[in-house]
Amino acid sequence: xxxxxxxxxxxxxxxxxxxxxxxxxxxxxxxxxxxxxxxxxxxxxxxxxxxxxxxxxxxxxxxxxxxxxxxxxxxxxxxxxxxxxxxxxxxxxxxxxxxxxxxxxxxxxxxxxxxxxxxxxxxxxxxxxxxxxxxxxxxxxxxxxxxxxxxxxxxxxxxxxxxxxxxxxxxxxxxxxxxxxxxxxxxxxxxxxxxxxxxxxxxxxxxxxxxxxxxxxxxxxxxxxxxxxxxxxxxxxxxxxxxxxxxxxxxxxxxxxxxxxxxxxxxxxxxxxxxxxxxxxxxxxxxxxxxxxxxxxxxxxxxxxxxxxxxxxxxxxxxxxxxxxxxxxxxxxxxxxxxxxxxxxxxxxxxxxxxxxxxxxxxxxxxxxxxxxxxxxxxxxxxxxxxxxxxxxxxxxxxxxxxxxxxxxxxxxxxxxxxxxxxxxxxxxxxxxxxxxxxxxxxxxxxxxxxxxxxxxxxxxxxxxxxxxxxxxxxxxxxxxxxx
Amino acid sequence: xxxxxxxxxxxxxxxxxxxxxxxxxxxxxxxxxxxxxxxxxxxxxxxxxxxxxxxxxxxxxxxxxxxxxxxxxxxxxxxxxxxxxxxxxxx
Numbered sequence: 145x146x147x148x149x150x151x152x153x154x155x156x157x158x159x160x161x162x163x164x165x166x167x168x169x170x171x172x173x174x175x176x177x178x179x180x181x182x183x184x185x186x187x188x189x190x191x192x193x194x195x196x197x198x199x200x201x202x203x204x205x206x207x208x209x210x211x212x213x214x215x216x217x218x219x220x221x222x223x224x225x226x227x228x229x230x231x232x233x234x235x236x237x238x239x240x241x242x243x244x245x246x247x248x249x250x251x252x253x254x255x256x257x258x259x260x261x262x263x264x265x266x267x268x269x270x271x272x273x274x275x276x277x278x279x280x281x282x283x284x285x286x287x288x289x290x291x292x293x294x295x296x297x298x299x300x301x302x303x304x305x306x307x308x309x310x311x312x313x314x315x316x317x318x319x320x321x322x323x324x325x326x327x328x329x330x331x332x333x334x335x336x337x338x339x340x341x342x343x344x345x346x347x348x349x350x351x352x353x354x355x356x357x358x359x360x361x362x363x364x365x366x367x368x369x370x371x372x373x374x375x376x377x378x379x380x381x382x383x384x385x386x387x388x389x390x391x392x393x394x395x396x397x398x399x400x401x402x403x404x405x406x407x408x409x410x411x412x413x414x415x416x417x418x419x420x421x422x423x424x425x426x427x428x429x430x431x432x433x434x435x436x437x438x439x440x441x442x443x444x445x446x447x448x449x450x451x452x453x454x455x456x457x458x459x460x461x462x463x464x465x466x467x468x469x470x471x472x473x474x475x476x477x478x479x480x481x482x483x484x485x486x487x488x489x490x491x492x493x494x495x496x497x498x499x500x501x502x503x504x505x506x507x508x509x510x511x512x513x514x515x516x517x518x519x520x521x522x523x524x525x526x527x528x529x530x531x532x533x534x535x536x537x538x539x540x541x542x543x544x545x546x547x548x549x550x551x552x553x554x555x556x557x558x559x560x561x562x563x564x565x566x567x568x569x570x571x572x573x574x575x576x577x578x579x580x581x582x583x584x585x586x587x588x589x590x591x592x593x594x595x596x597x598x599x600x601x602x603x604x605x606x607x608x609x610x611x612x613x614x615x616x617x618x619x620x621x622x623x624x625x626x627x628x
Numbered sequence: 629x630x631x632x633x634x635x636x637x638x639x640x641x642x643x644x645x646x647x648x649x650x651x652x653x654x655x656x657x658x659x660x661x662x663x664x665x666x667x668x669x670x671x672x673x674x675x676x677x678x679x680x681x682x683x684x685x686x687x688x689x690x691x692x693x694x695x696x697x698x699x700x701x702x703x704x705x706x707x708x709x710x711x712x713x714x715x716x717x718x719x
Contacts, residue, residue: 376684448665465699
């Protein structure tokens with residue numbers, strides 16, 4: 145899609161301002177029903193688009209992303225633009241700097257349409273825990289978008305942005321991508337700088353891309369995946385271009401089917417996944433079975449570590465230097481407690497409490513330290529899978545989207561992340577690609593996981609698969625749906 | 629089941645406070661989460677060491693970062709180039 149729009153701009157079939165206006169007017173018309181944006185940056189978007197038009201009028205060459213409208217998740221810092229993290233705590237917070245990924249995309253001339261809705265501080269899998277209200281699925285407005293990058297996925301699915309930047313701590317890009325029928329990439333840990341990403345769980349967080357198709361995702365990924373000394377965990381090595389590998393045939397590639405993650409999927413989804421496996425075979429890939437016997441432990445390990453890191457990371461919100469401060473208090477102590485009480489939502493408070501329980505000296509060995517050891521042992525098992533296969537295939541999530549409010553308790557909400565957390569625990573890249581629809585027309589996603597820093601191999605396979613999926617397999621809008 | 633005294637300690641550590649009604653609901657949720665994560669205690673650990681992400685450290689050089697004005701930009705209250713906080717203790 146990006147390439148086609150770029151061609152249209154270069155051939156002057158439409159101007160960058162016209163393109164931006166088209167998206168802004170779609171947001172205006174449809175987003176009140178979907179709630180995918182928290183902030184829309186109309187003036188800034190038009191100003192960037194005007195600069196691109198000037199370049200085109202002067203006969204200058206423009207880059208592939210110049211004039212392309214994008215959305216950015218609201219936990220990724222944007223200079224001078226409110227970055228709320230979907231929380232009351234940061235409802236007026238304006239960062240004084242851009243996140244690295246945003247900086248790169250601005251340099252490329254991409255047009256920022258606005259900041260997308262998300263589960264508060266990234267804590268949620270359904271898109272329902274935002275202070276600004278739930279994001280709704282464009283295939284059925286009473287269904288969840290998935291989370292936590294729900295707004296990003298919906299903005300792309302409903303044509304309210306060409307692509308979106310999201311973040312993924314335990315599946316937050318892939319899960320909403322699966323529920324909304326778009327492509328979502330969580331890169332390897334260290335592939336994209338986390339500079340300017342407001343931290344939830346620093347050893348798991350990663351910025352990634354959501355797009356209509358794999359090529360768009362690869363184009364954007366190539367531009368944000370660079371070394372950055374401002375994030376000490378961002379890798380220094382030179383990256384292989386993902387775009388230049390997309391057309392490579394899959395002959396000789398080995399795809400491992402992760403058997404444990406198929407247990408409990410519906411027969412409809414099972415059928416879609418088996419069809420995908422047949423297509424990969426047809427494309428020349430060899431299919432092998434691989435196993436991570438303890439994969440069910442990845443969820444409890446993930447929640448212990450994520451809550452522990454969250455308790456520590458969110459301690460900085462004390463109403464002193466930034467963030468909301470309570471109006472009524474009598475001491476500093478009371479100011480901090482009341483500010484946090486008023487600023488955080490229930491899910492966040494619950495995870496902070498849980499995290500502090502795991503980190504208490506009396507419990508530390510039983511939970512946090514044990515979880516780190518099991519994490520290391522899970523990574524070893526996954527490493528052994530990569531001795532047999534280049535990529536690992538599984539469902540992204542065991543279901544299609546479900547009605548808003550359907551998952552009432554914390555544990556059942558946590559369980560939606562079963563297939564996605566392994567990639568975060570092991571720092572591996574993973575992509576969710578649409579692989580069909582259920583009988584009501586809601587999209588399914590399949591997940592491919594790659595070896596560390598092998599995004600080019602991962603996206604090559606996703607792209608090749610996408611080329612063979614016949615139109616009827618691609619999710620369509622209809623009925624209760626919004627599109628332009 | 630998580631004891632009330634434990635919840636009180638966690639409230640203090642977390643710098644949060646809950647009403648009695650909220651605490652009851654929270655206790656229910658936290659108990660369920662604990663039951664869920666307790667399965668890792670039976671895990672067959674194949675490694676002695678924990679997981680570590682690689683990290684590239686740089687020289688600790690002084691470089692320009694942010695101006696004082698920038699850093700105070702989001703402060704709820706400020707005065708003469710400082711964060712302003714309520715008075716602590718008596719003078």
